[in-house]
Amino acid sequence: MCRRSAAAESAVTLQKLYPKQFDPAKLLLLLGNAETVQQLQAGGAPEKIVAGWAPSLSTFEQVRRKYFLYK
Numbered sequence: 001m002c003r004r005s006a007a008a009e010s011a012v013t014l015q016k017l018y019p020k021q022f023d024p025a026k027l028l029l030l031l032g033n034a035e036t037v038q039q040l041q042a043g044g045a046p047e048k049i050v051a052g053w054a055p056s057l058s059t060f061e062q063v064r065r066k067y068f069l070y071k
Helices: 003-017 024-031 034-041 046-051 054-065
Strands: none
Touching: 003 024, 003 034, 003 046, 024 034, 034 046
């Protein structure tokens, strides 16, 4: 399990176990992604949440590779 899916899995589990105490909206400061927070609040499956990040991560990887010192 990668770190990203572990984080999503943890957030979904906390939401299920502590629905009154856990506030996914506060994750916005850490995640910087309102869509992910909305999916957590709606009870989205961690796999779907992580899969939704794929297009942005792919774009980031392409930009990031331009700045590698070694290929």
